[in-house]
Amino acid sequence: MTYHKIHVGDIIDVTITGIQPYGAFALLPDHTSGLIHISEISDRFVRSVGNYVSMGEKIKVKVIDIDPHTHQAKLSLKAVNKKRRFRRHRQQIVETPKGFQPLKDMMPRWISRGINKEEDV
Numbered sequence: 396m397t398y399h400k401i402h403v404g405d406i407i408d409v410t411i412t413g414i415q416p417y418g419a420f421a422l423l424p425d426h427t428s429g430l431i432h433i434s435e436i437s438d439r440f441v442r443s444v445g446n447y448v449s450m451g452e453k454i455k456v457k458v459i460d461i462d463p464h465t466h467q468a469k470l471s472l473k474a475v476n477k478k479r480r481f482r483r484h485r486q487q488i489v490e491t492p493k494g495f496q497p498l499k500d501m502m503p504r505w506i507s508r509g510i511n512k513e514e515d516v
Contacts, residue, residue, distance in 0.1 A: 401425055405458045406475055411448045419448050429468030437473050
């Protein structure tokens, strides 16, 4: 079995071993553990860590710190993949048969109402 030394700043492959409300635990290639804190999951608001990672999933993370006493790593997912999104299925917006025509038809009326309201002030 080959081990390699992991350093702060390295981008490594890890396996998710646990998910908690505050973050996800991961197994590193050198068989130590690390934590991806919820604040390091995404730049956006993270309602649930489980929307971003799942148990057993292999992902790339950046090592942002290593505790010299416990050898546990602090990891960041957002530093590696800024575009990673949660897995909720997004509903596709379906265009109506009339398309944008109703908006085009109403726009002059809405603009006129807006101008008249400003004049009343």
